Amino acid sequence: MSAEQNLNPQDLELLSAYLDNMLNDAERSALEARLANDAVLRAELDGLRATIALINGLPTLKAPRNFTLTPAMVKSRTETGAPQLVKSKTETGRIIRFPISAVMSAAASFVFILVGMILVFGSVNQPSMTKAPAPSNDVALMFTPQPVTNQTTFGGMGVQTTDEVFADDMAFESVVVQENQPASPIDESGDALYAVPAMAESLPLETQSAQDVMPMQSMPTQSLTARIIKERWYKLLPKILPKPRCDKPLPLVRLWL
Amino acid sequence: MAGDVAQENAWIQSAQAGDIEAFNALILLYQDMAFTIAYRMMGDSHRAADATQDAFLTAYRRLETYMGGNFKAWLMKIVTNTCYDALRYEKRRPATHLDDLTPEGIDDEPPIPDPTPTPEQHLQTAELQQAIQQCIDALGTDQRVVLVMSDVDGYGYQEIADQIGAQLGTVKSRLSRARASVRQCLQAVRELLPDEYRL
Numbered sequence: 001m002s003a004e005q006n007l008n009p010q011d012l013e014l015l016s017a018y019l020d021n022m023l024n025d026a027e028r029s030a031l032e033a034r035l036a037n038d039a040v041l042r043a044e045l046d047g048l049r050a051t052i053a054l055i056n057g058l059p060t061l062k063a064p065r066n067f068t069l070t071p072a073m074v075k076s077r078t079e080t081g082a083p084q085l086v087k088s089k090t091e092t093g094r095i096i097r098f099p100i101s102a103v104m105s106a107a108a109s110f111v112f113i114l115v116g117m118i119l120v121f122g123s124v125n126q127p128s129m130t131k132a133p134a135p136s137n138d139v140a141l142m143f144t145p146q147p148v149t150n151q152t153t154f155g156g157m158g159v160q161t162t163d164e165v166f167a168d169d170m171a172f173e174s175v176v177v178q179e180n181q182p183a184s185p186i187d188e189s190g191d192a193l194y195a196v197p198a199m200a201e202s203l204p205l206e207t208q209s210a211q212d213v214m215p216m217q218s219m220p221t222q223s224l225t226a227r228i229i230k231e232r233w234y235k236l237l238p239k240i241l242p243k244p245r246c247d248k249p250l251p252l253v254r255l256w257l
Numbered sequence: 258m259a260g261d262v263a264q265e266n267a268w269i270q271s272a273q274a275g276d277i278e279a280f281n282a283l284i285l286l287y288q289d290m291a292f293t294i295a296y297r298m299m300g301d302s303h304r305a306a307d308a309t310q311d312a313f314l315t316a317y318r319r320l321e322t323y324m325g326g327n328f329k330a331w332l333m334k335i336v337t338n339t340c341y342d343a344l345r346y347e348k349r350r351p352a353t354h355l356d357d358l359t360p361e362g363i364d365d366e367p368p369i370p371d372p373t374p375t376p377e378q379h380l381q382t383a384e385l386q387q388a389i390q391q392c393i394d395a396l397g398t399d400q401r402v403v404l405v406m407s408d409v410d411g412y413g414y415q416e417i418a419d420q421i422g423a424q425l426g427t428v429k430s431r432l433s434r435a436r437a438s439v440r441q442c443l444q445a446v447r448e449l450l451p452d453e454y455r456l
Binding site: 063071 | 292
C-alpha cells in the first residue's frame with residue numbers, strides 16, 4: 001500500500017512537515033491527536049521517516065578525480081588582487097559574433113527606413129512644389145483613387161492630406177511621363193507605368209506646371225536631391241512591391257508616398 | 258579541530274589573495290562532499306563531475322564575496338546552485354549527453370562510496386544505495402532538487418525557497434510528494450532494505 005493511495009496530498013504534506021518540525025503548535029496537536037487514533041496515518045508517518053533516513057544515510061561518494069584548478073584554467077589575478085578566471089569552454093562558446101551578412105542587412109534596413117522617412121516627411125511637412133492638373137491617362141488613374149481636383153482641393157488652406165500629396169506627386173510624374181513618352185503605350189507588364197525620365201529633363205516642365213497653378217508664395221521648398229530620390233523611389237518601388245490587381249492603390253503604397 | 262579551522266581560514270585568506278594552491282587545498286578538502294551533492298542531484302557521475310568542476314571555478318571567482326562564516330556551507334550552496342542551474346538548463350533544452358553515448362560498461366559504473374567498505378559490505382549495500390539513487394533520479398527535476406537540498410544537504414524550507422525562488426508552500430508540497438514517491442518506489446525493493454527501514 002503506498003502513501004499516495006492511502007492519504008490525500010494535504011495529509012502527506014502535514015506528515016512531511018511534522019517530521020521536519022515545520023508545523024505550528026495547533027497543527028502539531030491536531031495531527032498528533034489523529035495519529036493516536038489512526039493506525040494508517042501512523043504507518044505512513046513511519047514509512048516517511050524511514051524514507052528520509054534512507055536518503056539521509058546515503059554515503060558520501062569519492063570524487064572520481066581531483067577538481068583542483070590549474071594555471072591554464074585560472075587567469076592571473078587582476079590589478080585589484082581579485083582572482084579572475086579565463087573563459088571556460090562554455091563561456092568561449094558564448095562569444096557573440098556578428099556575421100557580415102547580418103551587419104549588411106542591418107545597414108540596408110537602416111538606409112531603407114531613412115530614405116522612406118525622408119520621402120514621407122518631406123512630402124507631408126512641406127508644401128508640394130507641383131500642382132499640375134490631374135492627367136487623364138491611365139497612368140494617373142492607376143495611382144489615383146479619386147479624380148484630383150488640383151488646387152481647389154488645397155487652395156488657401158496650406159494643409160494637405162496624404163491622399164492629396166499622393167495625387168499631387170502622381171500628377172507630377174504623369175506629366176513627366178506624358179512629355180517624354182507620349183506615343184508609347186502601356187504594356188501589360190506595367191513597366192512603362194513607372195518609367196520616369198531623368199530629373200534634369202523634367203525640371204523645366206515641373207517648374208512650368210507649378211508656376212501655372214500655384215501662387216508665388218507657395219513655391220517649392222523641396223530640394224533637388226529630395227526630388228531625385230523621390231522620383232527614383234517611384235521607379236524602384238513598383239519593382240519591390242507586388243503589382244496592384246485593382247485600380248485602387250495599395251494602402252502601403254499610399255502610406256509610403 | 259581548532260587547528261583545522263585555523264588552517265582552513267589561512268587557506269581561504271590566501272586564496273582570496275589569489276593563491277591558487279591554497280584554493281586547491283580547499284578543493285581537496287571538500288571535493289568528495291561537493292561531488293556527492295552533485296551526483297545526488299544530477300544522477301549521473303559525468304554530469305556531476307562537470308557540475309562540481311564548474312562549481313569550484315565559480316567559487317574561486319566569487320571568493321571576494323565570502324565574508325566569513327561557515328565556508329563549507331558557502332561552498333556547498335554554490336555547488337547546489339550550479340547543479341540546479343544545470344538541471345534547469347537541461348530541462349529547457351533537453352539533449353543527450355555525449356557521455357551517455359559511450360558503450361555500456363565503459364566508465365559508467367556508479368561512483369564508489371567513501372570510505373570504501375569491505376567487498377562484503379559493498380555487495381550488501383551497493384544495490385540498496387543504487388536503488389535509492391534510482392528512485393531519486395526517477396523524480397522530476399523540481400521535486401528532486403528540493404528532496405536533495407532537504408534530505409541530503411540538510412537545508413531548511415526557507416533556505417530552499419530562497420535558493421530556488423519558490424514559495425514556502427511550494428517547497429513543502431514538492432518535498433512531501435517527493436518523499437512519498439521515493440517511498441513508493443522503494444516498495445519494489447523491500448527485500449534490500451534493512452529490517453529497521455522496512456517501509
